[in-house]
Amino acid sequence: MSTYFLCLILFCVGLYCLLRKRNLIKIIIGIAIVEYAVNLFFILVGYRMHGRAPILHREQEVLNMVDPLVQALVLTAIVIGLATTALLIAIAIRIYDKYGTFDITKINKLKG
Amino acid sequence: MSKMKQDQAGMTLIVKTITRLTVGLILLYGIYIVLHGHLTPGGGFPGGVIIALSFIHLMLAFGKETALKKLDQIRASLFESAGAIMFLSIASLGFVGGYFFLNFIGKGRPFNLFSAGTIPLCNIAICLKVGAGLFLIFVTLVVLSKMEER
Amino acid sequence: MLPLFVIIPLSVAFIISLIGRFYKRTGDILANLASLSLLILSISSLSAHHIGSVSVSVYKVGGWGGFPPLGIYMVLDGLARFMLITLNLVSALVALYSINYMEKYTSKYKFYILFMLMLAGMNGVIITGDMFNLFVFLEIASIASYALVAFGTESEELEASFKYAIMGSVSSSFILLGIGLLYSYTSSLNMADISAVLAEKGYSNIVAFISVLFLMGFGLKAALVPFHAWLPDAHPSAPAPISAMLSGVLIKVLGIYALTRIFFSVIGVGHIVLSLLMFLGALSMIVGVFLAIGQWDFKRLLAYHSISQIGYVILGLSLATPLGILGGLFHLFNHSVFKSLLFLNSGAVVYSTGTRDLQKMSGLKEKMPVTAxxxxIASMSIAGIPPFNGFWSKLIIIMACIQANRLGYAFWAVLGSILTLASFMKVQRYAFFGKIKAGLKEVKEVPAMMRLVMVILSIICLVGGVVIIPQFNQVFLKPAVDILLIGKQYANAVLGAIP
Incomplete structure (x- = not known):
């Protein structure tokens, strides 16, 4: 149970970073932390007590293994996270190019 | 003069020498991971990432030009699209058996290199897509940040 | 042939990215062919023998069947047919419009790649019957739309795109967390199976928590009022065809469709969720329109109206009576038609005059008669003036409110409609009527394709009211309403339809 709480704390750390930080790069790091917390949660959901990695091998039979489905899901989620992060960083670099700053309070051409 | 400049790009001699030794091995390891994706942990995505890393390694050690000479942006983007089209056509070829994404080739015996039907082919397609894509992301970010220094 | 809805746009996207660099016209031709064939496919999925019963067809991807379901299912039911037609109608017209409009941007083929990826994602969201697959398609569509908002790479566009991408990623994380909890509770990812298991296991606190997560996640995607901050920045910043797509269909497919599918068919709507949705809908309706009145930027004003009209749709759907759901879905269709038309009009104005500021334009009717x-027509339609389509759907929603004895909400809906009329009278007065300004003497009407698209959309606005005539209603709207009305019986319908 405590692992789930640690996972939740990680999620909240990410959200805090997202909401309170003013630097664009730190906000992106916050997004990444939130995503990792969710991925970690998925892995925890799939865990079975004393389970082994779900890999078949010659001359071995796996009796007690963790849920392989969530691991596949997490791989997909990681790939999606990679795409989002790369896009965000590219946009942040272009913003720096235009505004000359990473500070979100100074990037305020849009209002109203 | 241009040769002098070429030598100065990138990192020190030690790094360059080590890179020259290891970069081929990294590439080979990536290919191994891809081809054995259906037997051992790994597959198209991790293998593709390792292959992309070998090029990124080259770029870090020798500078941008050397790496781009091996694989320039246009060719990388062609590889990327080709990988995606290959994956989609493997999936669509499943229609010969009646279903999208059907594994229509004979499965073979488990734990053999030539087994698991379309999975190794899919792994190769994903590897092309991911490897070229990740390399392109890296190159694009480098080019973007170079642009802003000017 | 269900997977074709995903295969066609994806393959076209990758083919354009392979050869679009070398042949300039590839993007135009292939993207238009693809969106047109998708439109034909989606219309042909409607056929006469579906009348009368709740007809569901299921496609097993990869041939994986079994019980509980092992593989990914694609499900085509009344609601999915309705959404597919709405989406592909707008996207086909927008693709036609982009041929001329996108000329001024460099690397037009990249625009088509992203456009097709977004279309593939949205088609996927509509036809999928699997929870995680829904998330994947949703992310494909969202990431493509983040990139499309930043397509012009000017400073405002980048800023809007960054804000949108951050909000979008947070909402995706909430949705993913909800899916994880749902999987841990029901051990299934198939929507129909989840629905069946939930019905068996009964209600518990974890389901309430999952509902809250989904409400936040999809509410952010649909821009319901407490979560609306990104929309007025993101939608106006994109190129006009993309604004039309984003406001016209993206928020509906990723937000409202996914929300109703999950709440009505999978989790099941309780009294609390419905009244919460109703309240949020009414709030969006009023707040959106009040914020819109003060705007002087043409596209920003339209974006605020999107929030307000989404409120109408949500209000209608959350009444959960046959009439209310009919009105909500009908308004969804109408809104995607007239809002995309309005955004395309604003695009035409920008194309010709180069400004979005209403105060800088005047008397354009003289020079741009088709656009004006x-x-x-679109303004009268959105303001709900008879006989345009917006009138009929708003009338049905208000009647449904009165029928369900929610007189307060009916009053707010009428008030919202009047304020909408006021704000569009302002648009017409400043942009198109009056005397032409000195600087605008040289303005020309937009190219032929753009005019054609605007005329087609305005004809749909004019005759859109016929959809509620029983003959059309039977094939188009009624099956969609039925799917939502049977609620959790959806599980039996899908599991019974497995080939």
Whole structure:
């Protein structure tokens, strides 16, 4: 149970970073932390007590293994996270190019 | 003069020498991971990432030009699209058996290199897509940040 | 042939990215062919023998069947047919419009790649019957739309795109967390199976928590009022065809469709969720329109109206009576038609005059008659003036409110409609009527394709009211309403339809 709480704390750390930080790069790091917390949660959901990695091998039979489905899901989620992060960083670099700053309070051409 | 400049790009001699030794091995390891994706942990995505890393390694050690000479942006983007089209056509070829994404080739015996039907082919397609894509992301970010220094 | 809805746009996207660099016209031709064939496919999925019963067809991807379901299912039911037609109608017209409009941007083929990826994602969201697959398609569509908002790479566009991408990623994380909890509770990812298991296991606190997560996640995607901050920045910043897509269909497919599918068919709507949705809908309706009145930027004003009209749709759907759901879905269709028309009109104005500021334009009716007349039709339609389509759907929603004895909400809906009329009278007065300004003497009407698209959309606005005539209603709207009305019986319908 405590692992789930640690996972939740990680999620909240990410959200805090997202909401309170003013630097664009730190906000992106916050997004990444939130995503990792969710991925970690998925892995925890799939865990079975004393389970082994779900890999078949010659001359071995796996009796007690963790849920392989969530691991596949997490791989997909990681790939999606990679795409989002790369896009965000590219946009942040272009913003720096235009505004000359990473500070979100100074990037305020849009209002109203 | 241009040769002098070429030598100065990138990192020190030690790094360059080590890179020259290891970069081929990294590439080979990536290919191994891809081809054995259906037997051992790994597959198209991790293998593709390792292959992309070998090029990124080259770029870090020798500078941008050397790496781009091996694989320039246009060719990388062609590889990327080709990988995606290959994956989609493997999936669509499943229609010969009646279903999208059907594994229509004979499965073979488990734990053999030539087994698991379309999975190794899919792994190769994903590897092309991911490897070229990740390399392109890296190159694009480098080019973007170079642009802003000017 | 269900997977074709995903295969066609994806393959076209990758083919354009392979050869679009070398042949300039590839993007135009292939993207238009693809969106047109998708439109034909989606219309042909409607056929006469579906009348009368709840007809569901299921496609097993990869041939994986079994019980509980092992593989990914694609499900085509009344609601999915309705959404597919709405989406592909707008996207086909927008693709036609982009041929001329996108000329001024460099690397036009990249625009088509992203456009097709977004279309593939949205088609996927509609036809999928699997929870995680829904998330994957949703992310494909969202990431493509983040990139499309930043397509012009000017400073405002980048800023809007960054804000949108951050909000979008947070909402995706909430949705993913909800899916994880749902999987841990029901050990299934198939929507129909989840629905069946939930019905068996009964209600518990974890389901309430999952509902809250989904409400936040999809509410952010649909821009319901407490979560609306990104929309007025993101939608106006994109190129006009993309604004039309984003406001016209993206928020509906990723937000409202996914929300109703999950709440009505999978989790099941309780009294609390419905009244919460109703309240949020009414709030969006009023707040959106009040914020819109003060705007002087043409596209920003339209974006605020999107929030307000989404409120109408949500209000209608959350009444959960047959009439209310009919009105909500009908308004969804109408809104995607007239809002995309309005955004395309604003695009035409920007194309010709180069400004979005209403105070800088005047008397454009003289120089741009097609744009002015079509935008007049669209404005009357959105404000709910008979006989345009917006009138009928708003009338049905208000009647449904009265029928369900929610007189307060009916009053707010009428008030919202009047304020909408006021704000569009302002648009017409400043942009198209009056005397032409000195600087605008040289303005020309937009190219032929753009005019054609605007005329087609305005004709749909004019005759859109016929959809509620019983003959059309039977094939188009009624099956969609039925799917939502049977609620959790959806599980049996899908599991019974497995080939």
């Amino acid at each position: 007349n079509t935008s007049l």
